[in-house]
Amino acid sequence: xxxxxxxxxxxxxxxxxxxxxxxxxxxxxxxxxxxxxxxxxxxxxxxxxxxxxxxxxxxxxxxxxxxxxxxxxxxxxxxxxxxxxxxxxxxxxxxxxxxxxxxxxxxxxxxxxxxxxxxxxxxxxxxxxxxxxxxxxxxxxxxxxxxxxxxxxxxxxxxxxxxxxxxxxxxxxxxxxxxxxxxxxxxxxxxxxxxxxxxxxxxxxxxxxxxxxxxxxxxxxxxxxxxxxxxxxxxxxxxxxxxxxxxxxxxxxxxxxxxxxxxxxxxxxxxxxxxxxxxxxxxxxxxxxxxxxxxxxxxxxxxxxxxxxxxxxxxxxxxxxxxxxxxxxxxxxxxxxxxxxxxxxxxxxxxxxxxxxxxxxxxxxxxxxxxxxxxxxx
Amino acid sequence: xxxxxxxxxxxxxxxxxxxxxxxxxxxxxxxxxxxxxxxxxxxxxxxxxxxxxxxxxxxxxxxxxxxxxxxxxxxxxxxxxxxxxxxxxxxxxxxxxxxxxxxxxxxxxxxxxxxxxxxxxxxxxxxxxxxxxxxxxxxxxxxxxxxxxxxxxxxxxxxxxxxxxxxxxxxxxxxxxxxxxxxxxxxxxxxxxxxxxxxxxxxxxxxxxxxxxxxxxxxxxxxxxxxxxxxxxxxxxxxxxxxxxxxxxxxxxxxxxxxxxxxxxxxxxxxxxxxxxxxxxxxxxxxxxxxxxxxxxxxxxxxxxxxxxxxxxxxxxxxxxxxxxxxxxxxxxxxxxxxxxxxxxxxxxxxxxxxxxxxxxxxxxxxxxxxxxxxxxxxxxxx
Numbered sequence: 116x117x118x119x120x121x122x123x124x125x126x127x128x129x130x131x132x133x134x135x136x137x138x139x140x141x142x143x144x145x146x147x148x149x150x151x152x153x154x155x156x157x158x159x160x161x162x163x164x165x166x167x168x169x170x171x172x173x174x175x176x177x178x179x180x181x182x183x184x185x186x187x188x189x190x191x192x193x194x195x196x197x198x199x200x201x202x203x204x205x206x207x208x209x210x211x212x213x214x215x216x217x218x219x220x221x222x223x224x225x226x227x228x229x230x231x232x233x234x235x236x237x238x239x240x241x242x243x244x245x246x247x248x249x250x251x252x253x254x255x256x257x258x259x260x261x262x263x264x265x266x267x268x269x270x271x272x273x274x275x276x277x278x279x280x281x282x283x284x285x286x287x288x289x290x291x292x293x294x295x296x297x298x299x300x301x302x303x304x305x306x307x308x309x310x311x312x313x314x315x316x317x318x319x320x321x322x323x324x325x326x327x328x329x330x331x332x333x334x335x336x337x338x339x340x341x342x343x344x345x346x347x348x349x350x351x352x353x354x355x356x357x358x359x360x361x362x363x364x365x366x367x368x369x370x371x372x373x374x375x376x377x378x379x380x381x382x383x384x385x386x387x388x389x390x391x392x393x394x395x396x397x398x399x400x401x402x403x404x405x406x407x408x409x410x411x412x413x414x415x416x417x418x419x420x421x422x423x424x425x426x427x428x429x430x431x432x433x434x435x436x437x438x439x440x441x442x443x444x445x446x447x448x449x450x451x452x453x454x455x456x457x458x459x460x461x462x463x464x465x466x467x468x469x470x471x472x473x474x475x476x477x478x479x480x481x482x483x484x485x486x487x488x489x490x491x492x493x
Numbered sequence: 494x495x496x497x498x499x500x501x502x503x504x505x506x507x508x509x510x511x512x513x514x515x516x517x518x519x520x521x522x523x524x525x526x527x528x529x530x531x532x533x534x535x536x537x538x539x540x541x542x543x544x545x546x547x548x549x550x551x552x553x554x555x556x557x558x559x560x561x562x563x564x565x566x567x568x569x570x571x572x573x574x575x576x577x578x579x580x581x582x583x584x585x586x587x588x589x590x591x592x593x594x595x596x597x598x599x600x601x602x603x604x605x606x607x608x609x610x611x612x613x614x615x616x617x618x619x620x621x622x623x624x625x626x627x628x629x630x631x632x633x634x635x636x637x638x639x640x641x642x643x644x645x646x647x648x649x650x651x652x653x654x655x656x657x658x659x660x661x662x663x664x665x666x667x668x669x670x671x672x673x674x675x676x677x678x679x680x681x682x683x684x685x686x687x688x689x690x691x692x693x694x695x696x697x698x699x700x701x702x703x704x705x706x707x708x709x710x711x712x713x714x715x716x717x718x719x720x721x722x723x724x725x726x727x728x729x730x731x732x733x734x735x736x737x738x739x740x741x742x743x744x745x746x747x748x749x750x751x752x753x754x755x756x757x758x759x760x761x762x763x764x765x766x767x768x769x770x771x772x773x774x775x776x777x778x779x780x781x782x783x784x785x786x787x788x789x790x791x792x793x794x795x796x797x798x799x800x801x802x803x804x805x806x807x808x809x810x811x812x813x814x815x816x817x818x819x820x821x822x823x824x825x826x827x828x829x830x831x832x833x834x835x836x837x838x839x840x841x842x843x844x845x846x847x848x849x850x851x852x853x854x855x856x857x858x859x860x861x862x863x864x865x866x867x868x869x870x871x872x873x874x875x876x
Contacts, residue, residue, distance in 0.1 A: 133781075133782070133785065134782065134784060134785065137784070137785050137788045141788045141791070141792065144792055144796070145791070145792065145795060145796065148795070148796035148799055148800060149799060151799075151800065151814055152799035152800050152804075152805055152810065152814065153799075153805070211837055212837050212839065213835045213837065217656070224654060226654045226656070226657065227654075227656040227657070228656065228657045228658075229656050229657075229658060230658070231658070234806070234808050236656070239656070240655075240656045243653070243654075243656070244624070244653045245624075247653045247654070248624065248628060248649050248650055248653060251648065251649035252628055252631060252632070252645075252649050255645055255648075255649070256632075256635055260635050260636060263634075263635040263636065266634065266635075267631055267634070267635055270627075270630075270631050270634060271627060271628075271631055275602075275623070275626075275627055276623055277601050277602060277604045277622065277623055277626045277627075278601075278602065278603070278604025278605055278606060278622075279604075279605065279606075280605075280606055280607065280608065280619075281592075281605045281606070281607060308784055308787070312784075400509065403507060403510050403695070403783070404509050404510045404513070406510075406783050406784070406787075407509075407510035407513045407514060407691075407695075408513065410514075410691065410787050411513055411514065411517040414517065414518075414521075414687070414791075415517055415520075415521070418521055418524075422795075423525070423680075423683065423795075423798070423804050424525065424528070424804065426528070427528065429609070430528050432585065433585075453579075456579070457575070457576070457579040458575050458576070458579075459575070459576045459579065461576065461579075461580075462579065462580075
């Protein structure tokens with residue numbers, strides 16, 4: 116009976132072509148747009164800089180600094196700064212009118228004034244720090260070892276980067292992958308609405324189809340489990356397609372434990388179905404409101420797992436770490452991160468354990484509410 | 494007015510789900526406004542992190558690096574084991590782990606680090622270590638001893654002055670709480686699209702339901718009258734929604750909103766609301782199911798936000814992505830938002846501001862027009 120119900124439910128799901136299409140295509144569409152937005156950052160491509168407009172005010176003559184300012188170039192060979200040499204009042208006016216990003220004061224020790232924080236202002240400060248540090252270095256070397264000055268200039272101009280970030284699991288790691296982990300978590304949580312729908316079509320107080328099915332002699336548990344199994348198959352296909360698309364087509368690196376990553380997503384899907392069933396049973400309201408609760412559950416958990424802002428999970432970890440331990444989206448994205456970064460499976464196992472326990476608790480409570488409820492008449 | 498009244502009757506029946514969406518997304522917008530904070534009073538402030546250093550090299554050079562970190566950070570001892578390091582990072586007992594491998598003095602590139610996920614201070618520490626080592630090894634190559642090179646490196650790095658923030662750059666009478674205002678209005682495109690599509694879209698789906706739609710078309714109400722009444726109902730509902738978010742803005746941003754810049758941001762948000770309503774009106778003809786409507790809201794909301802500089806700053810997006818973003822209304826919202834936050838009162842800026850608002854209104858008009866064309870097509874294809 117279970118198999119028969121399962122197959123018919125699967126057939127009816129796949130016959131709803133629009134819904135099936137959206138369930139499978141939605142994660143792929145989001146993944147594509149994420150890749151388009153992050154693509155350059157993921158490949159470690161150098162950011163293209165615009166020429167920065169800067170005002171220059173001479174306090175005391177410093178020819179070396181002025182020369183460096185004029186000659187410093189970007190990687191494409193164009194000048195880094197678009198300089199306007201002027202007096203202080205005009206420079207401040209330019210800064211206030213946003214015609215200059217900052218004011219360089221040419222002095223014995225050059226300094227910088229800016230109007231606000233930003234990437235261009237950070238670049239200007241970084242340039243100034245580098246200049247001041249290097250000119251101090253060259254002054255000392257010129258005074259004590261003038262024969263080494265040329266080598267010193269050559270060495271410092273290369274601006275060497277020492278060392279690299281490593282993954283403790285000997286896999287490569289990119290910080291922007293965190294958004295894709297959160298995306299996978301959100302796709303798993305989409306199953307919540309499938310869980311609510313399964314209950315909607317099984318209970319007499321929620322739909323006319325539910326009424327007819329309650330009249331049937333089939334046990335409620337067999338009916339609901341077969342519906343959930345069919346929904347799980349559809350969601351699993353969606354998750355598999357997403358992993359395939361991200362790893363094979365977009366060539367994103369999920370580490371060398373892809374099997375466990377896929378298992379994480381399946382566990383997340385199971386939890387979401389259980390949560391959907393619980394929402395469908397526990398809240399005494401219309402189906403419309405239950406679906407609203409399911410959507411809010413998905414979006415809020417995904418938001419706190421860092422789908423929209425990468426630092427959100429970090430902020431929650433400081434304020435209320437317990438929430439990250441029970442937020443299913445955070446658990447899924449954290450597991451994917453742990454599989455990539457850490458050699459041991461302890462953290463992964465801990466997260467999966469919490470998810471499994473929450474799933475069992477939700478199933479148990481749902482079973483308690485549903486069991487032995489019957490209608491005298493429909 | 495019957496269509497108008499029917500809309501609000503439906504709203505009353507679905508008020509719980511509508512309030513659910515509005516409260517959830519309002520809470521998200523407030524949290525976003527308050528948490529994406531950077532200190533704007535001082536630039537590039539380095540923070541002392543809790544750092545663990547494993548020195549496997551044990552040479553003069555590695556000890557110099559160790560001493561530099563000891564002076565500038567809070568050093569801590571943890572077990573030298575991958576699993577222990579992973580746990581300490583996970584429980585935030587340590588922010589940054591530096592591994593100085595054997596052979597570092599001959600090959601400084603072999604330095605390794607593990608740090609907290611997405612911590613800008615940890616990346617800043619990377620930069621500081623690079624600067625220190627560049628200068629230090631430069632002095633060593635020149636012939637200075639380790640101790641002398643370390644001393645000279647400290648002197649040179651200490652000679653850098655921090656940038657000064659120009660105070661009083663704002664021409665407004667009221668001191669603006671820049672951080673909260675900028676961030677609150679910066680994330681509004683996603684909030685508006687998600688809230689309007691889910692709440693208003695859900696109400697419009699009632700009118701798109703096949704049998705209801707047939708009965709309306711059989712009625713004496715003309716299509717023009719019907720569409721006008723429905724559009725008016727959508728508009729009034731959206732204005733109420735917008736007022737809720739503006740009252741929230743006043744709570745979050747304080748008196749800073751009551752300024753020229755604040756008013757410009759408010760007007761910009763209203764224009765984008767019209768765009769959101771237009772998109773929702775269009776989507777309501779394409780989605781027949783609340784599930785599909787939710788997926789549309791996520792696709793449009795998230796994708797537009799990622800591609801148009803809402804969640805990722807525009808300077809990090811590729812040129813082609815920015816070119817493509819010109820065809821999305823959220824891009825123009827962000828451009829207007831940036832203009833408002835830097836507005837200094839020149840007529841040129843006001844002209845540009847008006848132009849950007851006009852572009853957004855064109856998008857709203859295009860969305861409404863497309864919706865009317867689709868409704869006409871659906872009507873003809875059935876009858």
